[in-house]
Amino acid sequence: MSESAGEKTEAPTPKRKRKAVEEGQILKSKDFGTAVIILLGCAWMAFFGGGLMAACKGVMTAAFSFDHGDVEHFEPLRPLQAAGWQLLLPLGSLLALALVGAFLSQAALGSIGWNNKNLMPKASRVNPGAGIKRMFGSNGWIELGKSLLKVLLLGSMGGWMLWSLTHSSLGLMALDIQGAVGTLGSQFITLMFVMATGLLIIAGIDLPIQMIRHFRQLRMSKQEVKDEHKESEGSPELKGAQRQRQREILKGGFRKSVATAHVVLTNPTHFSVALRYESGKDQVPVVVAKGRGQTALAIRELAAEMDVPMLEYPSLARAVYFTSREGQEVRDDLYQAIAIILAFVFQVNKQAGGSLPPVTVPETALFDEHGQKMARAT
Template sequence: MAEESGGEKTEQPTPKKLQDAAKKGQIARSKDLGTAVVLIASAASLLIFGKMLAIAVLNIGQRLMRLDQKDIFEPNSMFTAWGDAGRELAAPLSGIFLLILVASFVGNTLLGGFNFSWEAAGPKASKMNPMQGFKRMFGLQALVELIKSILKVAVVVGVAYLLLKLFFMDIMALSLMSEPNNIESALYFLGWLFLGLCASVSIIAVVDAPYQLWNHTKQLKMSLQEIKDEHKNSEGSPETKGRIRRTQMQMSMKRMMQQVPTADVIVTNPTHYAVALKYDQGKFRAPVVVAKGVDEVAMHIRKIANEHKIPVLESPALARSIYYTTKLDHPIPEQLFAAVAQILAYVYQLKMYRKGKGSRPKSLAKDLPIPEDVRH
């Protein structure tokens, strides 16, 4: 029973599941919402540019119905007339088409946002499968679309009847009006009738949009096991993460050990801690920790130091303080400047003595000046 309950898709889709679905072109879309926005924009554009369009149509009609004597003997008069007609219609039609173009983009991205998927655009064998086609034709989604279509027809027919009944006397009065008022009024009534019909379609869109969101989420719901598997795949299994951490540590350790030969001195505990210090007066304002470690790592640092004849000095308190207060490739804190300065001075004097340029330095002080707040 536990396995069965784990397989039930009761959980909301994760952001990764939604993102993967979007890459495949599976997003919430409402065709009715896009259609309603385009139709309403078309009606609005007709109301906005209707008067300009009516004047253009009237001018074109007068131009084409008028035949001057010069037009009879002019072979290009027909082309000139069509050019005039195009110029008359350019402004109103451009405005109408621009509004419809913007509305088509906005209406189809209101739900689900803008999304383009090459995977969705590519051919799919399932779309050519007759059995899959029958399932789509007689499935739940097809039934919902059929019900919506019936409702749309019923709503549009009902609203059309009410609008025609409301404007019937005004429409009949158009025959008594003179031009261009009759054309302007006809386009005005046509725009409002069209807008009313389009608004009726928006009723279906208001119902369809939430349904499409709900249906999209339902299709992408996940089981608890799927969420666990997704988290495991995205974060990686503990074994894989452990191997990655070990590899990173090994690489970091290798880089650190490569810096030991560049150090000026190694300060030890003497067995448990070891820190390698490098001081370049022209480059650093303070000595920098190029390597540090405890136990086996400390022993390896001392081994490399002995191979490259780097001075190894015992100062347990200072070694612990530097180890716990300073990160790799970072300068030591100001509180340790005095103690480290004595270490570096001793190393410098020791180098000069070995080169025969000075006397043997005095033994390093056991109690170096280390403030209590940096002691460990």
């Protein structure tokens, strides 16, 4: 029993997710980020590569140009300093685009944030034992498979592209320098786009793997979920928020809704469902208000204040709660059970006394307190 309680089988709670983000444990995919940056770089080269080539040409021209003054006062770096500023704008914009790509790749994964804990030294990073465990563990084999896939896929795509460009490359000898350089630049950009497409394919494989791995790392044991729930229930912040929520409900539209109800079904403490049935107006019973926890408590307080009958039918209350929305008619397989209760309520209003009538909830509408289907009523 203790082993099953310690096994991490439960989905992470919102608090567990927030704590993971605070500790720097976020969803990351290096392959996805690399693919985005390479694609943006290729797009930049396609549109602004000419400007970069012109700037490089200016630097080279300045480097190989000199006059009589350069001979008398030999300063080899002066021409480069005079023309090097031409490279600042294109290279600076390319660097800025790479930073934007890195930001967008993380934003797409919902992992934006800065955490100083990631910069802190960790003994596990330099521990040989931990390193060997990572190498020969399941994650190590996954990384090995990804590396082999990169070599095979990118190598095949790159080889195919080079082979397809062989004939056009042989014709460069018939072109002048400017035409040959322009053709080579176009071929280079095409090759980079093809390689970036290969990286995207690899990222499409890596991303689901990282999502599954991240989810497994965040999973919790049943005991951890219970402990967190107890801790949250006892925190003054949560209690204050619950009281505030309850006051808002009492002041809000729930008061008007409960005032129109003819009966409130309870669980008795976890769920409350207020039902209305006005002959001549409603064809079938309508859910006017429903809630669980503090909301359920507020509905019961309003019902007591307004003298709306409250009846304890746990299975039926859960069935209505999980199958109907507020303002919606109850599901047809619950008509008979609710009709029996409403008939009892209307009869009690005429003559006092009487015990609660038994009702049968169909198996298709049996739920536990977590909304999971049950085999039979409890």
